[in-house]
Amino acid sequence: MQDLATDTFREQLWNRRFDPNIAEVNELCDSLKESKPGSEVLYVDPAHSTDECRIISLFSNTRTHAETGFVTAGDQEASTRMLGMQWQLGLRPEYIIPWNVYPWIEPGEPLTKLTPAHVADGLKPLLRLLAIATRASALVAHGNEAHRLADQLMKAAPQSVHRRGFKTFKVRSLGGRSFAGTPERQQEYLDAIHAAYAEAMARTGLQRR
Numbered sequence: 001m002q003d004l005a006t007d008t009f010r011e012q013l014w015n016r017r018f019d020p021n022i023a024e025v026n027e028l029c030d031s032l033k034e035s036k037p038g039s040e041v042l043y044v045d046p047a048h049s050t051d052e053c054r055i056i057s058l059f060s061n062t063r064t065h066a067e068t069g070f071v072t073a074g075d076q077e078a079s080t081r082m083l084g085m086q087w088q089l090g091l092r093p094e095y096i097i098p099w100n101v102y103p104w105i106e107p108g109e110p111l112t113k114l115t116p117a118h119v120a121d122g123l124k125p126l127l128r129l130l131a132i133a134t135r136a137s138a139l140v141a142h143g144n145e146a147h148r149l150a151d152q153l154m155k156a157a158p159q160s161v162h163r164r165g166f167k168t169f170k171v172r173s174l175g176g177r178s179f180a181g182t183p184e185r186q187q188e189y190l191d192a193i194h195a196a197y198a199e200a201m202a203r204t205g206l207q208r209r
Contacts, residue, residue, distance in 0.1 A: 010068055014100030016046040017070075024050050024132050025097065032103055032125055040105040045070045049094035049130070053133040054204035057082075057098045058126070058150065060114065060143030060173055071098040073142070085194055089208050091201060097133055099126065114145045124150050130161055137164040138200035140193075143173035167178045167203060169196040 017026050026043045033041040045068075059073055073082035086093065102118040103125050126149065130136060141150040149169040157166065171193045172178040179186050196209060 013046060017043045019046045021049040021051065021094070022046045025129065028125070028128055028132060029103070031080065036104050036106065038107060041103050041131060042071045042100065042105070043069055044099075045093070047093040049099050050133055051099070052094040053097045053136045054095045054140040054206060055091075055097075055200050056126075056129070056133070056136050057096050058141045058146040058196055059098065059100050059138055060141075060145035061100050071100055073098065074173060074175035076163060077179070078173070081174045081179075081190060081193075085190070089194065089197055089205065090199065095131065095201075095204075095206055097136070099129055101149050101150060116148070119145050119148045120152070122149050123156060126153055127156065127158075127161075130157070136202050137166050138169045139166070140196050140200055141168055141170050142193075143178065146170075146173075160179070165203070167200075170202055171196045 001132070012135065025048075029041040029043050033039055057073070059071070061072075061074060086096070090209055102114050102120045115118050139150060139153070141147050147170045150170065154166075154168060172189050174193070179189055181189075201208060
């Protein structure tokens with residue numbers, strides 16, 4: 001029964017992917033998919049909101065397909081850490097939009113780290129996202145590839161983005177080898193991520209729990 005409930009919930013999310021609060025972002029995803037025939041592009045969960053978004057969470061995910069069809073922070077542990085951090089800070093999902101450095105998933109491509117060319121290809125989609133999420137003024141970049149794209153973004157961003165007082169924060173990825181180490185070391189990593197999101201919230205006028 002639990003699996004059935006999970007499947008039903010996923011279906012409900014899928015059917016809501018073009019709800020008014022997130023439709024423009026997911027229409028962008030469809031446009032990106034059409035630009036590379038044969039590719040897939042993960043959607044953004046309808047729990048998020050284009051109008052309310054203040055923070056972009058940028059993930060250095062390898063090109064794997066999430067079971068839900070939506071962008072995630074990574075594997076199950078990464079997603080759990082992300083949700084736990086949001087709960088502890090009181091950071092509601094409508095204030096964040098998750099995004100992948102390289103939004104495309106291409107059949108037959110090896111599941112390796114993103115190359116510099118992949119990172120460069122991710123710049124225009126990210127700029128298009130920021131043109132839609134006009135209230136976003138902070139970006140938290142998870143992992144090395146996201147760090148590189150964040151640097152490229154700040155060099156290429158139009159004045160309309162800079163006028164927001166836009167700032168980027170560089171932190172670890174939330175899963176995989178980035179969180180290897182003792183429990184104490186992992187807590188240090190997590191504390192640094194919490195601190196980055198807390199500062200991003202403060203800059204964007206969001207109250208912590």
